[in-house]
Amino acid sequence: MTNPRHNVRDIFPATGTEITAKSWLTEAPLRMLMNNLHPDVAENPHELVVYGGIGRAARTWDDFDQIVACLRDLEDTETLLVQSGKPVGVFRTHKDAPRVLIANSNLVPHWATWEHFNELDKKGLAMYGQMTAGSWIYIGTQGIVQGTYETFAEAGRQHYDGDLTGKWILTAGLGGMGGAQPLAAVMAGACCLAVECDETRADFRIRTRYCDAKAQDLDAALSMIADWTAKGEAKSVALIGNAAEIFPELVRRMKTGDASVPNGRPDIVTDQTSAHDPVHGYLPLGWSVSEWRAKQESDPKSVEKAARASMKAHVAAMVDFWSAGVPTLDYGNNIRQVAKEEGLENAFAFPGFVPAYIRPLFCKGIGPFRWCALSGDPEDIYKTDAKMKELFPDNGHLHNWLDMARERIAFQGLPARICWIGLGDRHRAGLAFNEMVRKGELKAPVVIGRDHLDSGSVASPNRETEAMKDGSDAVSDWPLLNALLNCASGATWVSLHHGGGVGMGFSQHSGMVICCDGSEDADRRIGNVLWNDPATGVMRHADAGYDIAIDCAREHKLNLPAILK
C-alpha cells in the first residue's frame, strides 16, 4: 500500500493576478494552503508537514487535491468544511460568511491524549493541525521572529538594563519556529548558541539567513560565542548535538567555573525543541536521528519513554540555571509538564514566556498580526511596510522593527510581514491595505491573519494563559467565542484547533484570516473582524482583572457588559 501522506510533488502557490478559483475570496485560501507547503516554507512538505512536529496542512495528499478542487469550484455564497485536514462538506451560506471553516485535532477531553490521537491518526481519522499549519496562515519562520525578538528584548530590559551587548542566549531546537531564535537574538543584540540534533535543520537556517554559523562540538561553539561576546558582536551558532546532553554539561561547566563558558554562564536560557510531542518531537539522549525516525514508526512507545526521560534531564538542567540566577524561560513547548510528569518536582520553577514577558501586550490586544502578498511580489510587502509607517508615524518601535525585518528577514514562499500590533491599529492597517488593493497600488489582494498564539484566541494553561490573575487559565470558552465571533464578523476563513504548541490535552485555540480583495464588502468585514478579534483579547484579559486590559477597553469604548459594570 502506498502511503497516502507521502508524495514527491513540489507545491508552489500561484502568484500574479490570474486566478483559478472563482474569486479572490477562494483564491486566497487556495494560495495560502499551497504556500504552507511551499518547499521554502514547510519543514517536510512531501509528508504534508508544515512545522511544529507533525503539524500538517491537509490529512492526506488526496485530501489536499480535493481541497484544491473544492476551493476552485466554491461559489461566493458557499462554505467548505474541513475536518482535521479532510474536506468533508460544502454548504450554502451567504456572502458575508467565511468561505472555509476548519476544525483540527479536537478531541473530547477525557480522550484528549497523544495516545488516543495517535491511534486515530494511524487509522486515518485524524490530523495534527498545530496552530497555523492546519489553518493555512503559516508564513515560514519569519512568523515567529518578532515574538521571539520581543521576548528576548523584554528579557533584556528586565534583566540587563535593556542592553544585551556581549550577552549570549542558550537554547535548543532549530525547527520551523525555533529556527527564529538565533536571528531574533541577534536582532535583540545578543549572541545565540542553539543546540540542534538534526544537521539538515541547522543547514536550512543557515541557508535562509536565520543563523550565522555551525559547530560540530560544544568547545567549538563556545569559542565562537566567546569571540563574539568579547567583541560585542551579535552573532549566532548552531551546535549539532542533543540538548539533553549539552544543557547538563553546560551546568556542570558553569558550576565548576570552567573557563570555556563565556561570562561564566549563559545570560538567558530557553528551549524550543518539539517537546510537546514526545514521539515525534524530541530526540532521546544517546539516539541517532535516523534510529529515532525509524522507531517513531516501528516502536513509538519506546521512543516516547526515552524522550520523556531525556526531557527530564534537560529541564533539570534548566532549573539548575534558574537556581543559579540565570533568567530561564519555558518557550511554549510544554517541556516542564513532561518533566513534572516524569517526577521532577520543581519543573515549573522557572516561568513561561507569556506571564514573564508577553502578557502586558496581550492585554492591549497586541500579538502576532501578519499579512501576506498573494501577488508573490516583494514590492507589495515593501509598499505595505511604508504604509504602516505612514499610518503609525509616532511608533518608533514599529518603525525600527520594520526596518530590521526588511533588512534581515528573507521571505519564504509568498512575501509576508509580521508585526505585533493590537486593538485600534489592526483594523486601520487592514482598511488601508484594502484601499491599496482597490486603488491598484498593490498588484493583487493581500490576506491578513495572525497566529493562534494571540491575545484572545487561545486557552493554554502551560503557555498563553499560564498563571492568569484570576486563575481562569483553563477556561476555553474564550477561544471558542473568538472563533464564533470571527465567523459572525465575516472572516474569510476560521479555524478551531486543539493541542497546538503544547500538545494534546493542553490547549484549545482559534485562527482567522481575512482577505483584502479591495471591495467595499471587504471594508465592512475588515472593519468588524480586525476590531472584534483583538477586542476579544482585551475582553478576556479585562475579565481576568488586568488593569492594562481594563484601561484599554475603556479607552477604546468596548461594550463589555458584566466586565466593565
Add this chain to the structure above:
Amino acid sequence: MTNPRHNVRDIFPATGTEITAKSWLTEAPLRMLMNNLHPDVAENPHELVVYGGIGRAARTWDDFDQIVACLRDLEDTETLLVQSGKPVGVFRTHKDAPRVLIANSNLVPHWATWEHFNELDKKGLAMYGQMTAGSWIYIGTQGIVQGTYETFAEAGRQHYDGDLTGKWILTAGLGGMGGAQPLAAVMAGACCLAVECDETRADFRIRTRYCDAKAQDLDAALSMIADWTAKGEAKSVALIGNAAEIFPELVRRMKTGDASVPNGRPDIVTDQTSAHDPVHGYLPLGWSVSEWRAKQESDPKSVEKAARASMKAHVAAMVDFWSAGVPTLDYGNNIRQVAKEEGLENAFAFPGFVPAYIRPLFCKGIGPFRWCALSGDPEDIYKTDAKMKELFPDNGHLHNWLDMARERIAFQGLPARICWIGLGDRHRAGLAFNEMVRKGELKAPVVIGRDHLDSGSVASPNRETEAMKDGSDAVSDWPLLNALLNCASGATWVSLHHGGGVGMGFSQHSGMVICCDGSEDADRRIGNVLWNDPATGVMRHADAGYDIAIDCAREHKLNLPAILK
C-alpha cells in the same frame, strides 16, 4: 455576603405581541432565557438551575439581569457574547450573523474535570450549561419525552415484537429529563416504576401529569405494577427511595423468584439519575436528601466518594439484570463510567441507548427538533401541529406522535412541541412556520431549535457517539464545525458547551436556535440553517461509514467531497 445565585424572584417570559427588545430576533432569546427559568419549567429556578444537576441559564442573578438589559438594547447588527452564563461583550457584526453567541463550561482537556470545574465555579468563574439550560432552548420535560418514547418503543420492537402491553420498565430519577420516563413508557404501552429519592420531584411529575401514582415503599409500588400489568393497563408509579438500594433488592427478589416481582423481572431496565455529576446529582445510599444537599456545600469530597460507591452498587445491579437477559440500557448519564472507575470491570456490559436504538435515526439527521410559540398561546402550537400533518401527510408515525403529544403532554411555560424529524423535513417545517407568521396565522413568531443531543451536534463517547463504526467516538471536530456552520448560516443564537449530559470531560456539543419572524430574510436563513444543521449529522455518520447515512446523503444530493468520492 449574599449568594449571587440565590433570589426569590419568579421569572415569567413575556407573552403576546408587544416586545420590549428592538426586534423579534432579540425578543426571542429574551423570552426563551426567561422561559428556561419559568417556575413550571425549571427544576430550581431561584438558584438559576434549569435541569440536569446544576445546569443553569445564567451564571448569577446579576448576570441574568445584565443579559436581559443587553438583549433589550441589542441592535440587529450587533452580537452579544455570553461566556459561561455571563454577558461579556457586545460587538458589531451584520444582520445575517447570530444575535447571541454562547460558550459554556468549556475547559482545556487536561483540566476538564469536575474537580477543576467546581474550583472555578466556587470562585465565580464558571457555570455548568448542561445542554439546553445554558443555551436557552429547554422546554421542560416535554423536550425529552419523544426521545424517551422512541427509545422505549424501539426497545419494544427489538425485544417484545413491538408490543409492550403488560410489560414494565424499571428506572430511576424523575428530574427535568428523567421525569419524562413514566409518561414516555406509558405512551409506548408499558408500565413504569421510577425510583426517585426526592419526593418534591415526584410530586412535580404527578402535578404536571407525567406520572400517575406515588408509593412510599417497594411492595406498594410492585403491587400497583402487578395490578396494572395484569389488566394490560399502561400506568406509572414513582417510588420514593434510593435506586442504589431498590435496584439490588429487585435483583435479589428476581433471583430468588420472589412472587412480588411482576413477570418475575422488570422487562426493561434503565436509569436517569444525574450520575454525570457525582457531587450534585446522585444521592448516596443511606443518606437523607437534606443531609446530601447540606454536605454538597460543606463537604463535597465526602459526598462524591459516597455517591460514587453507591453508583457502583447501582450499576452492578443493572449488570445483573442484563446478565439475566433483561434488556438493560444506559440512558446517557455516564453512570457506567463512574462504576468502571470505581472498579466494576464489566460496567460497560450493557449498551448505551444511542448505539442500541437511536443511531439509525441520527444517520438521517433525525433528532429532537422542537419549536416554541413566543406568543404564549397554545393555539399557535396546535396550528403548527396541523401544519405538520399537512406537510407530511404520509408519515403515520408523526401523526400518531402529534396526536398523543397533544392529548397527553401538558405544556410547561411557553407552549412548545417536540418532534423527531430529519434532513429534508426540518427546513420545510421551518419555512412553513415562517410563512404562517408572515400571514398572521400565528399570533407571534416561533423559535425553532433542537437539543444538543442530536445527529450532528455532539461528540460524547459514552453516549451519542458510543461505539461509532470507525472508532471516531471522541473526535470533536464535528460539533465545532456544526456550531461554526450554524453561525455562518444565520442561526439566531449558537452555543458551544462541554460536559453536558455525561459530565465534565466526557462531551462537547453545540446548540442552535432560529427565530421565524415572518420575514423574507428569515426564509433565507431558515432554508440554510435547517438544512445545513441536520446535514452535518448525516455527513458525520456518512464519514463514519454508516450506509444509511451515505444513502441519505446521496438521496439529498449533499456535497461531501472526501466522503462521497
